[in-house]
Amino acid sequence: MGNCCFVQCSFENFLLRGWDFIVGHANYVCKLKQTLPTLSSALQELRAQRNDVRRQVDLAEQRLLKPFEQVQLWLSKAETMITEAEELVSNGPQQMNNLCLGGCISKNCLSSYKFGKKVAEMLQEISYHKSKGAFEKVVENQPAASVVVRPVEQPVALESTIQKVWSCIVETDVGIIGLYGLGGVGKTTLLTKLNNKFSTTPNGFDVVIWALVSKDYDVGKIQDRIGRNLGFSYDSWKNKSVDQKVTDIYGVLRNKRFVVLLDDLWQRVDLNQVGIPKPSQENGSKLIFTTRSLEICGEMGARRKIKVVPKTGEGLGIVPRQGWR
Secondary structure: OHHHHHHHHHHHHHHHHHHHHHHHHHHHHHOHHHHHHHHHHHHHHHHHHHHHHHHHHHHHHHOOOOEOHHHHHHHHHHHHHHHHHHHHHHHHHHHHHOEEOOOOEEOOHHHHHHHHHHHHHHHHHHHHHHHHOOOOOOEOOOOOOEOOOOOOOOOOOOHHHHHHHHHHHOOOOOOEEEEEOOOOOOHHHHHHHHHHHOOOOOOOOOEEEEEEOOOOOOHHHHHHHHHHHHOOOHHHHOOOOHHHHHHHHHHHHOOOOEEEEEEEEOOOOOHHHHOOOOOOOOOOOEEEEEEOOHHHHHHOOOOEEEEOOOOOOOOOEEEOOOOOO
16 A cells, blocks of 8 residues: 555655646746847847947056956857847747747747756856946056156266256146256266156156157157057067057057156257147146257257256256247
């Protein structure tokens, strides 16, 4: 008698599990009329979210900021899911044509079941992935100031001179500073020490760029030196024209508070031809250059013209200011 009860209970459990299995399969088919339009809407939302995140990443990369790896991974997975979801949506009309009797019966039960299950699973995956894509920020924080520290001749006594020049740098109405004097008086050393000071002194600038100009003035060479400072890769940079480099340099610097240090000017450098936005009170950026000629200081529009003179100790002469340049 006991064995009969056990057999009966086992048979009932089998029937119940079988019924649940059939109902579960049928649900995937019956709900296609609901889940397929829902998937189409979820796909549009995921595309929009993907585009928003990608746009933030593109803007950050233009400023030479590095996106988080988890953001890149999210974008990659989103692309794969969008492709798979698009395929399901495109196959939807054909699968719907297989349904009959109010959508609960299919002419091809196995095919409709598999399709309905994929649609339901894709809906869950998209919903979860969208929730993981609500990033507070997509890139690493920008360093206080990006400076390449340069070797410098320590014996030259210029500390008090540097402090006087620095006081000009912190003035908000001074955008362009010219350091002029005879050859060999220490102009390059002064500029180098200023460059290195930006790496140790709080200053509020995003990037400090050094570029040698020299007597053999060449816009392309200046751009290449600036490009290396900004981190442009050689492979993507070497085949670009001067005009393309102007666009790249300007695109980065216009979003930054920068300092450009140009060493050894023998003639006027056209900032527009290089791609350097003109320093102003509005953008808070600075241009500091060295030259042997006071005339060059005027042609460059220097707000402060500082004469570096040879002395046993230090020397500095400041020409009175003119209007904002």
